[in-house]
Amino acid sequence: MTEQTTELIFLKSSRKRRIAAFVIDHFVMTFLMVAIVFIALGPNFIDENNPSKMMTIMLFVMIPGFILYFAKDFIKGISIGKWIMGIMVRDENDHNEIPAFGRLFLRNLMIIIWPVEFVVLATNNKKKRLGDKIAKTVVVKSPNKPTxxxxxxxxxGFGIVFFAFVFFFAGSAMKNSDAYKVAISEIEMNEEILSETGGIKGYGMMPAGSVSISNGKGQALLEIKVLGNKxxxxxxxxxxxxxxxxxxLIEMQK
Known part of the structure; x- marks a missing residue:
């Protein structure tokens, strides 16, 4: 009895799939870094006028974050975006071979000049960007991609997590700000609002608007939903x- 082996056929990825994978990777990695920075700063970061603290936290998060960004394909040549789009990075001469970590890192390091990379990918007849040429890699469709x-x-799921984080963390930060607390105090002392609502029983989940502080001076414009009995x-x-x-308080309108 002879043993038969099935040879995998690798087809080059389309430019559209590669661009979509890049956008997904960029969104996920950037969101993770920004989320960690904001969590490290805490919900009271709006009122803190401490640029050195913010810079220190950003450096401690961004430096390993960028290293992880450039090493995003280290698991079998597949990043999150590539997994979703069903593509992977392989050696240009042997598509069964996964490039070494150093080559994958060097390949992604060229993303720093992403406008040049985009032009090269769009115009190269072999569907390669500059990083692929330097690292001698190619992006192919995964023959064993999941359904x-x-x-x-x-x-x-990533989209839901992103919007949930923005909604709850931004709302928490805004509600923890001194500007919001003063605004609520002014609202609760306003006889016209108390009369029109029939008494205040609560406030909306997330105020809209913005709070900005620079060199100790600040401006805040808040849109607050007041829940009344009537x-x-x-x-x-x-x-x-x-x-x-x-x-x-400078001005209040309803």
Whole structure:
């Protein structure tokens, strides 16, 4: 009896798949780094006027983050984006061979000049970018890629996590700010709002608007939903603060 082996056939990835994989990778890796920075800063970071602390935290997160970014294909030549798009990195001369870690890292290091990489990929007839030429790699379709459903669910899952983080963390940070607390205090002392709502029973989950502080001076424009016993109101509050002073109400509209 003779043993038969099945030879895998590797087809080059399309440019569209590669670009989509890059966008997904960039989104996921950037989101992770930014999320870790904000978590490290804590929910009270809006009121902290400490640039050195912020810079230190960013360096401690960004440096290993960028190293991980450039090493994103180290698991069998496949990153998150490539897994979702069903493609992988292989040696240009032997598509069964996974390039060594150093070659994969060097290949991705060229993403620093991504506009040049995009032009090279778009114009190269072998569908290679500059990183592929230097590392002598090629991107091919995975012959053993998983079915479409888990890949689509993974993409949807990342989107849900992103929007949930932005919603809850941004809302928590805004509600923990001194500007928001002063705005709520002013709203609760406003007789017109108390009368129109029939008494305040709560506030919306996440205020809209912005709070900015520079050199101790600040401006805040908040859109707060006031939940009343008789009627709900959307109240706009504009506040300012001078250096080493408390927030002051400038204008309130409903």
């Amino acid at each position: 479409k459903l888990p890949r689509v669910l993974a993409l949807i 009627k709900d109101l959307n109240v706009s509050v504009y506040l300012e603060k001078e250096s080493n002073e408390f927030w002051k």
